[in-house]
Amino acid sequence: MKMGSAKAFDFDAEYGLKYDQFIRQIIPGYDSYFPLCISLLSEQMGRDGSLLVAGCGTGTELLEFASVRPGWSLIGVDLSDQMIKIAERKLQGVSAPNTVKLLVGDVTKVVLDRPLNAVTCNLVMHFLRGQDAKLQFLKSLKSNLAPGGTLILMDACWEKSAAFSRMMRAWWDYAKNRGLLTDRWFAFREEFESSLYPLTRDEEVKLIEQAGFGSVCPFWSSLHHQAFVAVNSG
Ligand SMILES: C[S@@+](CC[C@H](N)C(=O)[O-])C[C@H]1O[C@@H](n2cnc3c(N)ncnc32)[C@H](O)[C@@H]1O
Known part of the structure; x- marks a missing residue:
């Protein structure tokens, strides 16, 4: 599966294999x-709530959720066969009795037989070009969510301000100190600037509201990434 331009972010190839x-x-x-x-x-999900992980990738969050909250029912959906296979292997080690279902496919096409308590969607929507595509995507996530259910969303999110270059230099320094090679950094940087379609934080809040969510709250950020929590207004 290729997203954005050319070979950028190919989760079925080398990029997916080294993702973790x-x-x-x-x-x-x-x-x-x-x-x-x-x-x-946790408040929303209680001991045995249900959660859709949209674009679950290699299953890091599924593994964390299943290990810490063994009563939760989890459904992970991802377009990439390779990412789902990696997730499957990771989850084999989970001995808890909870249900983790994995599906290969487009999460926007998933129609569940009952609405869920929560949806998480991390590092996925920023691949969609344009606000209309993002809005349709958010509405499709909402369609599987019970009224009052929780949405958690993390995306690359920024506007080019005077601080942008400084942030990029700090980012490179951080990645280098964790072993990222120079060539890989420059390739990533180019992909990041050409193949992702970020909104500003305010635009993203407005779009989430437009899709039918309320109480939108930015709760976490890390350099150019921002996470939001919101409630399905019904
Ligand atoms: C950057 S990874 C994020 C993985 C994981 N959520 C995480 O936080 O590490 C993006 C994932 O979203 C998946 N993806 C993108 N669009 C999708 C869609 N419409 N339906 C299902 N999966 C999608 C990709 O295949 C990829 O595995």
Whole structure:
């Protein structure tokens, strides 16, 4: 599966295969983000709530959720066969009795037989070009969510301000200190600027509201990435 332009972000090829190492070199706080999501979701989900992980990738968050909240029913959906296979292998080690269902496919086409308590969608929507495509995407996530259910969304999010170059230099320094090679950084940087379609934080809040969510709250950010929590207005 290719997203954006050319060979950028091909989750079925080399990029997907090395995803778990790479994402930790490139997103400060990636591993501590998912425990925070659990804390945000716990009230809504109770002991045995249901959750859709849209674009679950290699299953890092599914593994975290299943391990910490063994009563939750989890459905992970991803377009990439390779990413789902990696997730499957990781989840084999989970001995908890909860249900984790994995599906290969487009999450916007998934129609579930009952609405769920929550949806998480991390590092996915920024691949969609244009506000209309993003809006349709958000509405499709909402269609599987119960009224009052929780949405958690993380995307690349920025506007080019005077601070942008400084942030990029700090980002490179962080990634380099975690072993990212110079060539890989420059390739990534080009992909990041040409193949992602970020909104500003305010635009993203407005779009989430437009899709039918309320109480939208930015709750986490890391350099050019921003996460939001919102409630399905019904
Ligand atoms: C950058 S990864 C994020 C993976 C994971 N959520 C994480 O936080 O590490 C983006 C994933 O979204 C998947 N994806 C993109 N669009 C999708 C869609 N419409 N339906 C299902 N998966 C999608 C890609 O295949 C890829 O595995």
